[in-house]
Amino acid sequence: MYIVPEKEIAGLVTRAQNFDAVENVFASMSARSAYNFPVIREAIGHADALYGFKSGFDRAGLNLGLKSGGYWPGNMEKGLTNHQSTVFLFDADTGKCRAVVGGNLLTALRTAAAAAVSVAHLAREDAKVLGIVGAGHQATFQLRAVAEQRDFERVVAWNRTPEKLASLEKAAAEMGLPFESLSLEELGAHSDVIVTITSSFDAILKDAQVKPGTHIACMGTDTKGKQEVEAALVARATCFTDEIAQSIGIGECQHAIADGSLKEADIAEIGAVINGNHTGRSSDDEVTLFDGTGVGLQDLAVAAAVVDLAIEKGVAVKVDF
Numbered sequence: 001m002y003i004v005p006e007k008e009i010a011g012l013v014t015r016a017q018n019f020d021a022v023e024n025v026f027a028s029m030s031a032r033s034a035y036n037f038p039v040i041r042e043a044i045g046h047a048d049a050l051y052g053f054k055s056g057f058d059r060a061g062l063n064l065g066l067k068s069g070g071y072w073p074g075n076m077e078k079g080l081t082n083h084q085s086t087v088f089l090f091d092a093d094t095g096k097c098r099a100v101v102g103g104n105l106l107t108a109l110r111t112a113a114a115a116a117v118s119v120a121h122l123a124r125e126d127a128k129v130l131g132i133v134g135a136g137h138q139a140t141f142q143l144r145a146v147a148e149q150r151d152f153e154r155v156v157a158w159n160r161t162p163e164k165l166a167s168l169e170k171a172a173a174e175m176g177l178p179f180e181s182l183s184l185e186e187l188g189a190h191s192d193v194i195v196t197i198t199s200s201f202d203a204i205l206k207d208a209q210v211k212p213g214t215h216i217a218c219m220g221t222d223t224k225g226k227q228e229v230e231a232a233l234v235a236r237a238t239c240f241t242d243e244i245a246q247s248i249g250i251g252e253c254q255h256a257i258a259d260g261s262l263k264e265a266d267i268a269e270i271g272a273v274i275n276g277n278h279t280g281r282s283s284d285d286e287v288t289l290f291d292g293t294g295v296g297l298q299d300l301a302v303a304a305a306v307v308d309l310a311i312e313k314g315v316a317v318k319v320d321f
């Protein structure tokens with residue numbers, strides 16, 4: 001089997017490869033040739049840690065495995081990131097462990113790739129202004145991946161603590177894009193595409209703040225109780241997601257489902273759009289919303305691509321196991 005250490009990942013994958021891997025697995029999920037197994041997530045009663053597994057099998061890509069990981073709040077003091085994850089891939093024909101891959105950077109990359117896939121398929125072709133809500137660890141990855149999907153002319157952003165926007169401003173400058181910190185009202189009024197990537201438990205972006213024709217990628221809500229946008233905005237939008245069960249249970253759609261303003265049947269899989277079974281955006285005035293909840297199959301897809309590249313470039317460690 002192969003080991004691909006975390007430190008090698010940055011030099012291996014390109015955003016285009018991640019985009020393709022995530023787009024393919026969303027398509028496979030919708031075609032019912034890939035499915036996620038039930039997620040396990042537990043407070044382990046030690047080090048205040050939350051630990052769990054996301055796993056699945058993609059018969060089309062032959063990716064079988066799991067991402068093991070979680071959140072250790074005390075890690076910062078030890079010089080480690082609080083989120084820790086590792087991907088294990090197994091040979092679908094024999095069950096033998098095929099590879100162990102560092103999963104920290106891959107998590108940010110596959111999450112950004114999901115937002116990018118949604119923008120590629122759902123945003124207006126003439127989108128010019130990209131709005132980012134949130135400026136934590138994931139935000140710059142989101143900006144870089146999404147900005148490549150349209151001819152954006154400007155990036156605008158909002159964060160609860162505006163001084164944290166410096167990293168987004170730097171990333172925008174590196175991409176040659178002008179950057180402006182705005183209020184939520186201004187951000188909504190100007191943006192053609194909005195990515196929300198916060199860990200908020202209350203609606204930040206309100207329905208009245210979003211103009212017709214906007215595409216919103218809600219990427220932060222991945223747990224029961226979290227919320228980034230007003231439920232009325234979700235109800236007004238045409239909603240798409242990676243996996244419907246997660247969208248209604250732990251995703252952004254959970255709140256509009258709970259107050260009855262959205263029905264499960266109103267939510268479409270992004271994979272159906274990719275496969276040509278759903279038209280996606282049907283007018284220039286329509287608000288489209290992607291509820292990116294994050295599935296294990298995304299992790300397996302990007303990790304499998306990394307293993308192939310690592311072997312090719314001679315940086316995978318071969319272990320007799």
Ligand code: NAD
Nearest residue numbers: 111134135136137138160197198199200219220292293294
């Ligand atoms: P982070 O801790 O680095 O940053 C958190 C961000 O949320 C900051 O910008 C902070 O200002 C903002 N925030 C927190 N509470 C807020 C509130 N009440 N109002 C407004 N803003 C608030 O986190 P991160 O690593 O950037 O992750 C952001 C979110 O994305 C988390 O909720 C995380 O669980 C989620 N996430 C989702 C996926 C997925 O696949 N969908 C993958 C990875 C992370």
